[in-house]
Amino acid sequence: MRLSGFGMFGIVCGLLFLLQLLWSCFFAATLLVLLVRLFCRFLGEKGLQISEFVRSYALKMVQLNILTYAQKVAGLRVVLYGDRVQEGEGSFLVISNHQSWLDTIILTLVLIKQYPTALCRYIGKKSIGYIPMLGWMCLQTGALVSLSRKWSYDKGRLEQELKKLRGLRSDFWVVTYPEGTRFSWDKKAVSLDYAKKNDLPRLNNVLVPRFKGFFACMRLLHSRLSFIYNATIIYEGEEDEKGVSRINLAKIFFLQRSQSEASPNQRQVFPVAHVFLEKISIDQVPFEEKSCRDFLMTIFENKEKLIKRFKGAESFGVKSLTANLELSFTQVFEGTLLLWIFSLIGFFIFWFSAVELRNFIAVQMIRFYPIRV
Numbered sequence: 001m002r003l004s005g006f007g008m009f010g011i012v013c014g015l016l017f018l019l020q021l022l023w024s025c026f027f028a029a030t031l032l033v034l035l036v037r038l039f040c041r042f043l044g045e046k047g048l049q050i051s052e053f054v055r056s057y058a059l060k061m062v063q064l065n066i067l068t069y070a071q072k073v074a075g076l077r078v079v080l081y082g083d084r085v086q087e088g089e090g091s092f093l094v095i096s097n098h099q100s101w102l103d104t105i106i107l108t109l110v111l112i113k114q115y116p117t118a119l120c121r122y123i124g125k126k127s128i129g130y131i132p133m134l135g136w137m138c139l140q141t142g143a144l145v146s147l148s149r150k151w152s153y154d155k156g157r158l159e160q161e162l163k164k165l166r167g168l169r170s171d172f173w174v175v176t177y178p179e180g181t182r183f184s185w186d187k188k189a190v191s192l193d194y195a196k197k198n199d200l201p202r203l204n205n206v207l208v209p210r211f212k213g214f215f216a217c218m219r220l221l222h223s224r225l226s227f228i229y230n231a232t233i234i235y236e237g238e239e240d241e242k243g244v245s246r247i248n249l250a251k252i253f254f255l256q257r258s259q260s261e262a263s264p265n266q267r268q269v270f271p272v273a274h275v276f277l278e279k280i281s282i283d284q285v286p287f288e289e290k291s292c293r294d295f296l297m298t299i300f301e302n303k304e305k306l307i308k309r310f311k312g313a314e315s316f317g318v319k320s321l322t323a324n325l326e327l328s329f330t331q332v333f334e335g336t337l338l339l340w341i342f343s344l345i346g347f348f349i350f351w352f353s354a355v356e357l358r359n360f361i362a363v364q365m366i367r368f369y370p371i372r373v
Contacts, residue, residue, distance in 0.1 A: 010255035017069050017253060024065060024339050027346030029058040029137055035349070055141045056119055060112070061342070062137065063120070064335025067109050067327055074252045077272045078109055078325040081316050083229070083279035085114035090226030091171045093217055095296075096233060097206045097303050098177040100247040103233055106273045107175050110231075113325055119172040121145065121165060123158075123213065149180060151212055158213060162220040172224075176217065178209035178296060200297065205307040209300050211293045218285060218292060228285060230278040232303045234310050276306055276316050 036054045040047030070076040085092075096107060104122065111120070122128075122138070126146035129135045138144035145161045147154045165172060181187055183206065191207040194200070200208060235247050250256050286292050310316055327335070 007255070013073060014250075014254035017073070020340075021062070021065065023347075024343045025062060025137060027344075027350065028339055028342035029062050031350060032342055032346035033058045035346075056143075058342075059120070059137055059141045059143055060116075061334055061339040063108055063112060064327065064331050065339050066105065066335075067112070068332050068335040070105060070109075070252050071326060072332070074255055076105075076109075076252065077323075078106060079272060079274045079323055080110065080277065080321045080325050081275065081318055082277040082321070084321060085111060085229065085277070087115045087117065088171075089115075091118070091221075091224050092173050092227040092229055093221065093225055094173060094175045094229045094231055095214070095299060096175065096177055096231040097300075097307075098179050098182050099233060099235065100182060101249050102247055102252060102273075103177070104175065105252070106233055106275060107231060109327070110275055110277070110325060111173050111175075112331070113327060115171075115173065116331070117171070119168065119170050121172055121174040123147065123174065123176040123217075125149070147213070154213070155216070158216050159220060162217060166221055166224050174217065174221070176213065178211070178214050178300070179207040180210045180213075181207070183207060201301055201304075203300060203304045205311075206300050206303050209296050211296055214296050215289060215292050218287060222282060222285075222287065225282045227282060228280040230280060230299050230302070232276040232278075232306045234274050234307050236272040236274065236314070274310065274316070278302075 033054055037051045040051040040054075043050065067076075094107060094111070096103060104124075108120065111118075120143055122143060123145045124147070126148050128144060129139045129146050135144070139146065142161075142164070145158060147158065165174070187207055188204070192202060192204075195202055195208050286295055306316055
């Protein structure tokens with residue numbers, strides 16, 4: 001399926017969205033949060049709790065802003081299968097295959113819709129932290145545990161962050177991609193070669209998972225985890241001749257249409273994402289190293305079968321839980337009007353403040369929000 005050009009309307013929508021996202025990240029989710037954190041320093045233990053809540057809520061509003069644009073403007077549609085996430089069921093780890101940069105947007109929608117009160121955490125590449133404002137926010141709120149893909153360096157950092165997470169009072173969910181990178185033809189070839197040399201099953205739709213990070217999560221977080229959710233994501237159509245997904249961020253930000261759409265007035269401009277969730281009790285996960293490795297490999301063998309079945313029949317073989325998982329009105333309000341109101345408050349505080357106060361704020365921002373790598 002070939003794709004048409006971007007179109008002026010899509011370019012305008014995408015640029016306006018990115019500009020307002022940067023505006024909101026700076027004035028609401030960074031500057032305003034910084035002022036609240038400075039004030040909370042004088043409140044002792046209670047202030048620390050308030051500060052953590054404010055930082056988490058600011059990140060949540062930005063996430064909802066992105067999801068609202070994806071659904072209400074770009075027409076994102078997520079079809080959910082398998083098990084539902086139940087609010088209040090405790091903390092859990094989400095293991096997913098990785099096909100696109102959009103996978104995290106899809107999983108965040110699924111999780112924030114079903115368990116909005118839990119803290120969110122992502123384990124990902126440190127390059128994500130370089131994204132202006134949004135990446136820095138994820139680092140400074142603790143939402144992103146950044147890794148370099150070098151285990152000798154990542155081991156100590158990952159263990160440190162997981163111990164902090166284990167000590168939190170609130171429930172949380174952690175999203176991790178054991179493949180370590182997005183699925184592509186070149187990486188598939190490397191994965192198949194590794195599987196052959198190590199006498200592992202041949203996987204054509206996912207990569208052989210990396211084990212050490214997953215085992216570290218199990219070893220350090222098992223006392224806090226209630227479940228593991230095995231998430232399998234596949235996008236409807238949009239594959240090249242080698243079976244690799246063509247999905248990219250341009251499709252959501254700039255409303256890129258496909259030539260196969262029957263009607264020019266059709267609202268859906270974004271490919272449909274299908275997500276299968278399998279709920280696994282933490283009691284079923286072995287904690288001996290070899291058994292845990294086999295457990296993870298079995299999970300990815302099952303993902304391979306699910307994706308192969310879907311590609312053959314455009315179905316996982318079970319009835320969907322929902323044909324389109326959508327944000328609630330309250331969540332849309334939080335991600336748009338409420339975020340913009342806070343952004344305006346932050347803007348007016350900065351604009352009408354004296355030069356000395358602006359310099360003080362700038363110094364404090366560097367102190368509170370250093371670029372960590």
